[in-house]
Amino acid sequence: AQTVTQSQPEMSVQEAETVTLSCTYDTSESNYYLFWYKQPPSRQMILVIRQEAYKQQNATENRFSVNFQKAAKSFSLKISDSQLGDTAMYFCAFMKLENRDDKIIFGKGTRLHILP
Amino acid sequence: GAVVSQHPSWVICKSGTSVKIECRSLDFQATTMFWYRQFPKQSLMLMATSNEGSKATYEQGVEKDKFLINHASLTLSTLTVTSAHPEDSSFYICSARGEQGVNQPQHFGDGTRLSIL
Numbered sequence: 014a015q016t017v018t019q020s021q022p023e024m025s026v027q028e029a030e031t032v033t034l035s036c037t038y039d040t041s042e043s044n045y046y047l048f049w050y051k052q053p054p055s056r057q058m059i060l061v062i063r064q065e066a067y068k069q070q071n072a073t074e075n076r077f078s079v080n081f082q083k084a085a086k087s088f089s090l091k092i093s094d095s096q097l098g099d100t101a102m103y104f105c106a107f108m109k110l111e112n113r114d115d116k117i118i119f120g121k122g123t124r125l126h127i128l129p
Numbered sequence: 130g131a132v133v134s135q136h137p138s139w140v141i142c143k144s145g146t147s148v149k150i151e152c153r154s155l156d157f158q159a160t161t162m163f164w165y166r167q168f169p170k171q172s173l174m175l176m177a178t179s180n181e182g183s184k185a186t187y188e189q190g191v192e193k194d195k196f197l198i199n200h201a202s203l204t205l206s207t208l209t210v211t212s213a214h215p216e217d218s219s220f221y222i223c224s225a226r227g228e229q230g231v232n233q234p235q236h237f238g239d240g241t242r243l244s245i246l
Contacts, residue, residue, distance in 0.1 A: 048234070056220060058173075058237035104172060116163060117224075117235060119172045 015040045017107050017120035025126040026095055033080075034090045034123050036105030042066075044110040047081065048117070049090045053101040061103070064088065092125075100127045131157050133225050135238030143246055144215060150208045150241045152223030158203035159225035163235060164196075167220040179206055213245045 016039045026032040038047070049061040064072045064081050071079050076096075080089045092099055105120040132155040142148055152162060161180050165173040177193075179185040179200035187193045195217075197209040206225075210217050220242050224235040 046234075056167075056222075056240050058222065058224075058240075060234060063234060116175050116178060121172045124170075 015042070015107050015109065015118050017105050017118055019105050019120035019123050021123045022121070023124045023126070025128055027128050028095060028097060030095055031091060031093045032095055032125065034092075034103055034105075034125065036088045036090070036120060038086050038088065038105070038107050040086070040107065040109070042109045042111075046108045046110065047079075047088045048106040048108070049077070049079070049088075050104045050106060050119075051099075051101045052104065052122075053098075058104075062090065095127045097127050097129060099125065101125060131225075131227065131236040133159075133223065133236045133238040135223055135241055137241060138239060139242045139244075141244045141246065142213065145212055148210045148213055148243060150210075150221055150223070150243075152206045152208070152225065152238050154204045154225045154227070154236070157225075157227040157236075159206070159227060160203065161226040162200055162206040163224045163226075164198060164206075164208050165222045165224070167222060167240075169220075173222060176208075210243065213243070215245045218243055218245045 018037045045066045047064045051059040051061050062072050062074045062077050076093045078091045102122045102124050104122045106117045108117045109115050134153045136151045164176045167173050176191045177185045177187045179198050181200050181203050185198035200206040222240040224237045226235050
């Protein structure tokens with residue numbers, strides 16, 4: 014069974030600083046997706062970034078980038094130039110690539126506070 | 130982008146009543162829909178997976194007679210919490226995946242806050 018572990022329950026950083034959220038996962042699958050989702054106080058689930066396991070290049074989306082270490086099963090999220098609007102719960106997630114019923118497995122989340 | 134509409138966004142009802150939550154894909158056909166439950170300050174817990182026209186697959190520990198899921202069309206899935214009690218109070222979120230299957234990410238609804246008095 015797949016598991017996703019986020020070891021930082023809560024973090025706080027000053028606005029404009031860079032912050033890195035950690036995530037490790039365990040799987041025996043070779044083809045899978047990894048995600049970071051943001052859940053602000055409104056509780057919407059917002060996809061921040063996605064990484065396909067077969068791609069060696071780390072995904073980036075504007076101020077958000079990942080450090081994907083497949084051998085180490087590590088998938089950290091870096092937020093550069095953090096903004097107040099980045100305050101949210103962040104979930105690391107895993108999904109294997111097999112069939113349409115494949116479910117997303119979420120970590121327990123990291124609550125991120127961006128301080129003014 | 131793909132939009133998933135969930136309704137209602139907030140419902141308060143008395144203990145013993147049944148509550149229906151709708152999840153609609155507005156601009157794509159959702160072959161698979163997922164229902165999650167989220168307690169305060171916790172992660173999303175998958176309750177069940179439903180494919181259009183077939184019975185839902187429930188996760189271990191989820192009572193299928195308590196949480197009825199219907200996925201009658203490619204754009205609509207419903208979750209009915211039957212004979213709801215205060216312990217059923219939670220945040221329920223649906224997500225949908227389209228015809229492209231595994232190569233398409235899940236699109237989430239905005240969630241439903243259910244409060245049972």
